[in-house]
Amino acid sequence: MAELTIAxxxxxxxxxxxxxxxxxxxxxxxxIKSGLFNRTVGYVKAVDGISLTxxxxxxxxxxxxxxxxxxxxxxxxxxxTEKTSGEVLYKGNDLYxxxxxxxxxxxxxxxxxxxxxxxxxxxxxxxGDAIGEALLNHGLAPKEETRDRVLDVLQACGLSSYxxxxxxxxxxxxxxxxxGIARALILNPDLIIAxxxxxxxxxxxxxxxxxxxxxxxxxxxxxxLFISHDLSVVEHLCSRIGVMYLGTMMETAPxxxxxxxxxxxxxxxxxxxxxxxxxxxxxxxxxxxxDIPNPANPPAGCKFHTRCPYATDICRQLxxxxxxxxxxxxxACHLV
Amino acid sequence: xxxxxxxIDHLSTYFYTEEGAxxxxxxxxxxxREGETVCIVGESGCGKSVxxxxxxxxxxxxxxxxxxxxxxFEGRDLxxxxxxxxxxxxxxxxxxxxxxPMSSLNPVxxxxxxxxxxxxxHQKLSKKEARKxxxxxxxxxxxxxxxxxxxxxxxxxxxxxxxxxMIAIAISCNPKLLIADEPTTALDVTIQAQxxxxxxxxxxxxxxxxxxxxxxxxxxxxxxxYVIVMYSGKIVEEGDxxxxxxxxxxxxxxxxxxxKPIIGQRQDELYSIPGQVPNPLELKESCYFYDRCExxxxxxxxxxxxxxxxxxxxxxxxxxxEEGVSHG
Amino acid sequence: xxxITGGLADTKQTAASPIRSSLWRQAFRxxxxxxxxxxxxxxxxxxxxxxxxGPLFSPYANNKINPAIMNQAPSFKHWLGTDLLGRDVxxxxxxxxxxxxxxxxxxxxxxxxxxxxxxxxxxYYRGIVDQIIMRIADLLLTIPSxxxxxxxxxxxxxxxxxxxxxxxxxxxxxxxxxxxxxxxLVRSQMLTIREREYMQAAIVLGLNDRRKLFNHMIPNIVPLxxxxxxxxxxxxxxxxxxxxxxxxxxxxxxxxxxxxIDAANNLIDxxxxxxxxxxxxxxxxxxxxxxxxFGDGLRDVLDPKQKK
Numbered sequence: 001m002a003e004l005t006i007a008x009x010x011x012x013x014x015x016x017x018x019x020x021x022x023x024x025x026x027x028x029x030x031x032i033k034s035g036l037f038n039r040t041v042g043y044v045k046a047v048d049g050i051s052l053t054x055x056x057x058x059x060x061x062x063x064x065x066x067x068x069x070x071x072x073x074x075x076x077x078x079x080x081t082e083k084t085s086g087e088v089l090y091k092g093n094d095l096y097x098x099x100x101x102x103x104x105x106x107x108x109x110x111x112x113x114x115x116x117x118x119x120x121x122x123x124x125x126x127x128g129d130a131i132g133e134a135l136l137n138h139g140l141a142p143k144e145e146t147r148d149r150v151l152d153v154l155q156a157c158g159l160s161s162y163x164x165x166x167x168x169x170x171x172x173x174x175x176x177x178x179x180g181i182a183r184a185l186i187l188n189p190d191l192i193i194a195x196x197x198x199x200x201x202x203x204x205x206x207x208x209x210x211x212x213x214x215x216x217x218x219x220x221x222x223x224x225l226f227i228s229h230d231l232s233v234v235e236h237l238c239s240r241i242g243v244m245y246l247g248t249m250m251e252t253a254p255x256x257x258x259x260x261x262x263x264x265x266x267x268x269x270x271x272x273x274x275x276x277x278x279x280x281x282x283x284x285x286x287x288x289x290x291d292i293p294n295p296a297n298p299p300a301g302c303k304f305h306t307r308c309p310y311a312t313d314i315c316r317q318l319x320x321x322x323x324x325x326x327x328x329x330x331x332a333c334h335l336v
Numbered sequence: 337x338x339x340x341x342x343x344i345d346h347l348s349t350y351f352y353t354e355e356g357a358x359x360x361x362x363x364x365x366x367x368x369r370e371g372e373t374v375c376i377v378g379e380s381g382c383g384k385s386v387x388x389x390x391x392x393x394x395x396x397x398x399x400x401x402x403x404x405x406x407x408x409f410e411g412r413d414l415x416x417x418x419x420x421x422x423x424x425x426x427x428x429x430x431x432x433x434x435x436x437p438m439s440s441l442n443p444v445x446x447x448x449x450x451x452x453x454x455x456x457x458h459q460k461l462s463k464k465e466a467r468k469x470x471x472x473x474x475x476x477x478x479x480x481x482x483x484x485x486x487x488x489x490x491x492x493x494x495x496x497x498x499x500x501x502m503i504a505i506a507i508s509c510n511p512k513l514l515i516a517d518e519p520t521t522a523l524d525v526t527i528q529a530q531x532x533x534x535x536x537x538x539x540x541x542x543x544x545x546x547x548x549x550x551x552x553x554x555x556x557x558x559x560x561x562y563v564i565v566m567y568s569g570k571i572v573e574e575g576d577x578x579x580x581x582x583x584x585x586x587x588x589x590x591x592x593x594x595x596k597p598i599i600g601q602r603q604d605e606l607y608s609i610p611g612q613v614p615n616p617l618e619l620k621e622s623c624y625f626y627d628r629c630e631x632x633x634x635x636x637x638x639x640x641x642x643x644x645x646x647x648x649x650x651x652x653x654x655x656x657x658e659e660g661v662s663h664g
Numbered sequence: 665x666x667x668i669t670g671g672l673a674d675t676k677q678t679a680a681s682p683i684r685s686s687l688w689r690q691a692f693r694x695x696x697x698x699x700x701x702x703x704x705x706x707x708x709x710x711x712x713x714x715x716x717x718g719p720l721f722s723p724y725a726n727n728k729i730n731p732a733i734m735n736q737a738p739s740f741k742h743w744l745g746t747d748l749l750g751r752d753v754x755x756x757x758x759x760x761x762x763x764x765x766x767x768x769x770x771x772x773x774x775x776x777x778x779x780x781x782x783x784x785x786x787x788y789y790r791g792i793v794d795q796i797i798m799r800i801a802d803l804l805l806t807i808p809s810x811x812x813x814x815x816x817x818x819x820x821x822x823x824x825x826x827x828x829x830x831x832x833x834x835x836x837x838x839x840x841x842x843x844x845x846x847x848x849l850v851r852s853q854m855l856t857i858r859e860r861e862y863m864q865a866a867i868v869l870g871l872n873d874r875r876k877l878f879n880h881m882i883p884n885i886v887p888l889x890x891x892x893x894x895x896x897x898x899x900x901x902x903x904x905x906x907x908x909x910x911x912x913x914x915x916x917x918x919x920x921x922x923x924x925i926d927a928a929n930n931l932i933d934x935x936x937x938x939x940x941x942x943x944x945x946x947x948x949x950x951x952x953x954x955x956x957x958f959g960d961g962l963r964d965v966l967d968p969k970q971k972k
Contacts, residue, residue, distance in 0.1 A: 065524035066495075080864055107870030114861055122862040124687055124883045133879065134869035167687060172612050173380075183869070202379035203551065207595035207608035214605065229524065232597040236606065259599060273529040275554025277596055279577045287533055288526045291494045307526075354697075 015092025021054040026086035046072040048247035059224040061238030069247040074193040111184035115196035117176035121168040128164035157182040174205035246303040253329040338369040347405035360386040362569035371543040375560035383569040428458040431506035435518040437498035441490040448486030473504040496527035568624040575650030585652040694965040701961020707954040715761030724752035745939035760919035768901035771838035779846025787854035801844035809841035817912025887966035895959035898952040
């Protein structure tokens with residue numbers, strides 16, 4: 001922990017009692033260009049007013065279907081995709097309001113793990129270099145020490161020391177994801193944003209990686225923002241969960257609360273749609289009608305009203321507030 | 337006892353690479369009864385998709401080849417009939433749905449044209465009749481405004497809609513067998529639920545047999561009557577869905593079932609099968625699962641177990657269940 | 665590829681990691697399995713050796729004019745006969761090969777340098793710089809290169825450029841028409857790589873620009889550049905030959921394969937003295953084919969798009 005505070009104090013001044021990460025009303029819109037002069041004809045509101053707070057050591061799961069904007073939230077937090085408005089505070093410091101150089105020095109503290117372990121590794125860089133280069137580039141370790149640090153982190157991620165000189169194409173999908181995790185982990189980050197890190201993997205490998213995430217969280221006290229479409233994975237790893245739909249947060253709650261007392265109709269439908277590997281179990285299923293609307297042209301009022309089995313007139317007209325329902329449970333629905 | 341729609345015996349399909357031959361499907365036999373849903377489940381590279389491709393005659397030579405086996409369908413061997421005959425069966429008696437609906441539809445033809453094509457080809461309908469039937473089919477798969485949808489192009493529809501169109505095309509000629517290769521993998525869970533419901537409905541209403549290929553045990557439990565578990569090109573276990581899920585015999589099936597996180601059954605640590613799938617080029621005469629298996633015995637390293645019947649319809653290929661093998 | 669931890673591994677662990685092999689070596693190993701490409705390479709090497717060292721062993725290397733043995737058919741003394749000035753055709757063919765190969769390679773190197781620098785600059789700065797460079801490149805690409813070359817060649821003759829400089833000017837001319845294609849290619853490749861997920865990973869890791877450029881972008885462009893450069897040598901040799909054939913490129917007495925074929929322009933030579941134009945024709949044909957076959961082989965082993 002000593003290392004963490006030293007490194008953090010170099011670039012920024014962490015505010016007392018500030019949460020590790022605070023996102024306030026984040027909006028990320030992508031312009032839709034069209035026509036001869038590439039004029040902006042509209043916006044895809046990928047993230048449309050998301051707020052969330054992560055305390056150190058917390059594991060927050062962000063769940064949603066494709067087009068919900070969950071990945072864009074993660075990318076906007078670490079400025080891989082620029083926001084449109086809102087604030088992102090890391091230990092009380094606005095990441096969008098600091099010089100480029102300072103941000104670059106701060107980057108090791110916030111790491112992203114990509115979904116696709118194939119494309120997120122440079123095919124022409126040896127695994128050892130890929131893992132160790134950021135350490136050297138930031139001067140976080142002397143050159144002589146780097147190799148030992150790489151070996152340590154390889155071992156922590158379940159890889160062998162002889163893997164250090166290999167190229168990414170010599171590894172299987174699961175091993176590559178371990179390399180991606182090792183590359184993030186060697187920097188001793190405070191926050192790890194994992195964007196669908198297991199969805200490209202086979203079931204038996206998925207379990208290995210989930211266990212690894214869990215082990216690292218317990219041994220190193222990491223804070224996770226875990227983005228996934230798979231509720232069963234999120235339930236396994238996360239202490240608090242947020243459900244997104246079309247760029248908006250529908251419901252956030254502590255894990256057990258969310259799974260035992262989901263309040264939002266979308267959360268309920270999502271939960272009931274997850275196939276369970278128990279053939280005798282015949283559950284009452286809420287099968288949603290229709291498709292996810294186009295995020296470039298989301299429905300007015302509650303964005304879910306087009307598919308909601310309980311929608312009323314008010315849902316079609318008014319955007320529901322994100323209301324506190326007790327014990328950290330928030331929901332955006334008129335009917336609750 | 338219902339009749340078998342298709343009987344596959346000792347199917348072997350190899351792919352030839354620079355480094356050697358890959359036995360993608362290695363001596364696989366299976367039967368699908370009338371109105372039954374059979375699921376082939378396994379991880380990537382286990383040969384489940386190649387099995388489907390072999391049935392459909394889609395294995396492309398010279399890189400791949402069906403080297404052995406018989407596929408009996410309505411008194412004919414699909415591997416030994418000429419191309420013309422196969423084309424008549426394909427899309428008519430046996431239809432297929434692929435994982436990526438976007439890439440399996442032609443982007444420059446309207447949805448309507450693509451639904452009408454097999455109707456005009458196999459059912460010899462006139463253009464007008466085919467269009468009428470196409471609109472009915474599109475409506476049948478739960479798409480509203482079918483008259484407008486048939487005149488739109490694939491890129492104008494979402495992935496879930498396209499997969500429904502694929503299903504409409506597949507069921508247009510009332511096939512006896514519907515092969516679905518990971519039909520919901522590219523889709524969201526709420527859309528997946530819709531598609532699975534639809535497949536179940538098709539099976540009940542028209543008594544179509546379904547061969548569904550998936551890696552998702554949840555999907556299997558939802559829809560299958562009979563399950564086949566494949567590993568490294570071979571069937572390691574098969575049986576009725578309830579028996580197989582409640583009493584899995586093969587250590588691989590057991591591991592697969594235990595490693596899937598289930599909502600409401602959280603454990604501190606998920607069970608995980610150690611190691612990884614063996615390199616298909618380096619397979620030897622052994623049980624292909626031995627180096628990942630908790631119960632590995634000396635015989636497992638040197639001899640390949642054969643698929644033998646256990647209770648009911650359940651079969652397993654594992655030395656643990658063979659008489660006269662010293663356990664330990 | 666300079667690699668820091670890899671370098672450490674070299675010094676510390678040479679014995680412990682016998683399988684440490686670079687991607688280049690792996691590519692070369694695969695290339696060696698491609699018999700056709702290796703045959704192409706062997707022919708190119710053969711051509712080089714013969715052209716550069718062959719004339720040293722020839723008794724006719726001084727190009728003396730000897731009217732007594734004009735237009736003789738191939739014989740033991742003159743393997744490919746003699747030309748209309750009584751010079752040995754084989755010797756001239758090899759000397760011409762030196763010029764043609766040098767012009768081809770030199771113009772390729774110049775256009776690769778111009779093309780990659782301009783392409784990289786365009787991709788890096790984008791905006792107005794990109795617009796200017798790429799519009800110029802587009803303009804040059806819209807005009808077929810042969811007319812441009814003809815006009816430039818005609819201008820050279822008009823300005824009475826000394827014959828001994830013409831070879832160098834031909835190189836520059838060929839580079840002038842060669843760079844736009846390369847610049848486009850390098851630019852689009854850079855832009856593609858920029859969007860790759862591993863480049864985003866480099867941003868997340870907070871790597872500085874120098875490291876991103878030299879350790880991640882350039883190593884991914886170089887293989888493609890090698891392939892394209894190799895293939896463009898063939899094109900340059902052909903263009904030089906065409907120019908020289910029309911008398912707009914390198915001028916006699918400096919021999920090139922192109923101006924040697926000029927003999928075929930004369931009906932009598934074409935019909936009566938085929939040894940004057942067939943050998944240079946065959947030389948161009950075989951060399952360019954060999955280069956293209958080798959280039960295709962390189963593409964197969966180096967192109968990052970191809971899956972293992």
